[in-house]
Amino acid sequence: MKGVAFPAGWRLEGLQRSHKRKSFSSGEEAVDSWLRQNAWQSQSKRLTSTKVLIDENDRLAGYYTLATAQVDFSDLPPEMVRKLPRQRLPVAVLTWLGVDHSAHRRGIGARLLATALRDCFEASQTFAFVAVILDCLNNEAKKFYERFDFQPLPGYPMRLFRPAGRLEAMMKT
Numbered sequence: 149m150k151g152v153a154f155p156a157g158w159r160l161e162g163l164q165r166s167h168k169r170k171s172f173s174s175g176e177e178a179v180d181s182w183l184r185q186n187a188w189q190s191q192s193k194r195l196t197s198t199k200v201l202i203d204e205n206d207r208l209a210g211y212y213t214l215a216t217a218q219v220d221f222s223d224l225p226p227e228m229v230r231k232l233p234r235q236r237l238p239v240a241v242l243t244w245l246g247v248d249h250s251a252h253r254r255g256i257g258a259r260l261l262a263t264a265l266r267d268c269f270e271a272s273q274t275f276a277f278v279a280v281i282l283d284c285l286n287n288e289a290k291k292f293y294e295r296f297d298f299q300p301l302p303g304y305p306m307r308l309f310r311p312a313g314r315l316e317a318m319m320k321t
């Protein structure tokens with residue numbers, strides 16, 4: 149993945165207080181209210197990091213939020229943790245991703261996801277983690293992520309993962 153191109157005039161920015169979040173509507177209330185009410189505060193407390201996609205008319209067209217966490221080795225697939233210590237293991241978390249309904253089905257979500265994974269890859273060069281994980285809000289979102297090589301964690305059908313080792317391969321394509 150050499151680079152992700154958004155439509156001409158669109159730009160990706162780190163979330164700032166001045167970004168107009170109120171009108172954002174992805175069609176999924178939890179995704180919208182996180183952006184409107186929690187994303188800025190959470191980022192101010194250094195709990196999460198959010199990037200927003202701004203369209204050519206300065207409207208907020210999409211966003212994603214990343215965080216870090218730990219999961220118990222027993223929550224990850226046995227083939228993945230076979231050679232890892234039996235302890236809590238670091239992971240990157242794609243906590244939220246949404247596209248405004250006006251921009252759905254134009255490849256924006258795919259490009260935001262690719263950008264989020266590139267951010268994860270770049271972070272992994274400095275702060276190691278074993279996988280990227282995310283929780284799906286519904287089966288539609290699950291189908292979207294499964295198109296991009298995410299797989300369910302055993303015993304957690306709505307929690308998906310992608311091994312960190314596979315990020316590197318993706319960056320070379």
Ligand SMILES: CC(C)(COP(=O)(O)OP(=O)(O)OC[C@H]1O[C@@H](n2cnc3c(N)ncnc32)[C@H](O)[C@@H]1OP(=O)(O)O)[C@@H](O)C(=O)NCCC(=O)NCCS
Pocket residue numbers: 174175176179243244245246247248251252253254255256257258259283284285288289291292295
């Ligand atoms: C899920 C979401 C981010 C997809 O964004 P999008 O910009 O419409 O998606 P894209 O146009 O990039 O689609 C990429 C691929 O996924 C497919 N896809 C998109 N939405 C899908 C869905 N709901 N179910 C199944 N497949 C879907 C597209 O057909 C496309 O496949 P293709 O490349 O073979 O054509 C967007 O619908 C959204 O914001 N939904 C509400 C919020 C949400 O559920 N977020 C995820 C949970 S945190």
